Amino acid sequence: MNIPQNIISRLNELPIEEVADRLGIEVRRHKALCFKHDDHNPSITFSTSKNIYKCWVCGVGGGPIKLVQDKEGWNFQEACIWLGQKFNVWYLDGNNRNFPKRTSTQKYLTKHKEETVIFNKEVYTWLINNATLLDPAKMFLFNERHLDEGVVKKLRIGSVVNSLNMVNALIKRFGEDVCLKTGLVRRGNDGLYFYFYTPCLLLPYYDMDGNLIGVQSRYLGTNEKVPRFQFMSSQKTRLYNLPILNSLRRGDKLYISEGITDCLALLSDGLNAVAIPSATILPIEDLILLKNYELHMYPDQDSAGEKAFMTLRRFFINHYSIVRAEVLPSGVKDYCDYYIKKQETNG
Numbered sequence: 226m227n228i229p230q231n232i233i234s235r236l237n238e239l240p241i242e243e244v245a246d247r248l249g250i251e252v253r254r255h256k257a258l259c260f261k262h263d264d265h266n267p268s269i270t271f272s273t274s275k276n277i278y279k280c281w282v283c284g285v286g287g288g289p290i291k292l293v294q295d296k297e298g299w300n301f302q303e304a305c306i307w308l309g310q311k312f313n314v315w316y317l318d319g320n321n322r323n324f325p326k327r328t329s330t331q332k333y334l335t336k337h338k339e340e341t342v343i344f345n346k347e348v349y350t351w352l353i354n355n356a357t358l359l360d361p362a363k364m365f366l367f368n369e370r371h372l373d374e375g376v377v378k379k380l381r382i383g384s385v386v387n388s389l390n391m392v393n394a395l396i397k398r399f400g401e402d403v404c405l406k407t408g409l410v411r412r413g414n415d416g417l418y419f420y421f422y423t424p425c426l427l428l429p430y431y432d433m434d435g436n437l438i439g440v441q442s443r444y445l446g447t448n449e450k451v452p453r454f455q456f457m458s459s460q461k462t463r464l465y466n467l468p469i470l471n472s473l474r475r476g477d478k479l480y481i482s483e484g485i486t487d488c489l490a491l492l493s494d495g496l497n498a499v500a501i502p503s504a505t506i507l508p509i510e511d512l513i514l515l516k517n518y519e520l521h522m523y524p525d526q527d528s529a530g531e532k533a534f535m536t537l538r539r540f541f542i543n544h545y546s547i548v549r550a551e552v553l554p555s556g557v558k559d560y561c562d563y564y565i566k567k568q569e570t571n572g
């Protein structure tokens with residue numbers, strides 16, 4: 226998510242002493258005790274003309290956004306979101322939602338109340354059962370990606386196009402309290418909203434026994450500020466498509482892909498595949514389950530892909546197994562790209 230430059234400027238024009246006040250810093254006669262160290266004589270001074278602060282002992286200083294970062298230990302984006310929320314500086318995204326607000330709610334929840342969001346299997350199962358595959362999802366999966374309908378059906382991939390309808394249906398079925406506790410429905414300043422940005426695909430994660438263990442979304446809209454993928458619950462540390470292991474025998478060929486997108490293409494190509502959620506996430510306990518198969522991988526044709534392969538290779542070597550790298554044709558960036566090109570040439 227990129228915060229527009231004009232918003233950043235507006236945030237940096239917020240009165241520095243008021244920002245300090247909201248952060249719990251006691252300001253007297255343009256001075257305050259430094260929050261970075263033990264301070265008995267106020268070492269921080271505020272310049273209301275330059276709208277900056279500075280500690281004359283440790284040297285920390287800057288404008289309003291920097292002050293929030295320094296005080297709370299947040300990154301630039303987090304500081305902007307917090308400021309926007311406190312001082313009602315918003316901008317609208319393409320779907321006319323107050324964009325930073327909902328992310329900040331998420332951040333706030335994960336930062337301070339991690340246990341608030343629980344993975345309620347009943348609610349999520351209902352969601353997956355009711356998130357039917359609508360036109361934008363079909364367009365994406367079948368017309369653009371040429372994926373196999375049988376594969377999509379077996380993986381129980383669904384979609385949500387109208388988030389408000391989904392929120393209403395969820396609340397009607399389970400009540401507001403339960404829905405809020407699942408994290409699927411959240412409360413912002415404008416009322417309730419759906420956690421996943423829509424329109425989106427919903428991709429359920431199951432364990433080997435077929436229990437729903439998580440959901441990942443794949444945004445299908447055009448807003449570039451929206452994250453392409455969102456995860457819910459423990460699936461960040463799980464493999465995608467674990468149930469396939471039930472149909473494999475020791476020594477069978479199995480592909481590991483980086484991300485769901487390539488996994489869907491591999492499966493549609495008739496290959497056995499599971500996916501690690503992203504290059505930086507290694508679901509170690511699930512990966513150990515793979516060590517007795519003949520493992521293959523098509524690393525993405527970039528340094529991140531190469532790095533992901535090396536990490537996996539090292540992991541399996543440590544577990545007395547190997548994963549073989551296969552090479553994509555030149556000019557093709559990943560398996561999905563390769564698969565689409567093949568389909569379009571054949572079809």
Ligand SMILES: [Zn+2]
Pocket residue numbers: 259260261262268280281282283284285
């Ligand atoms: Zn200081």
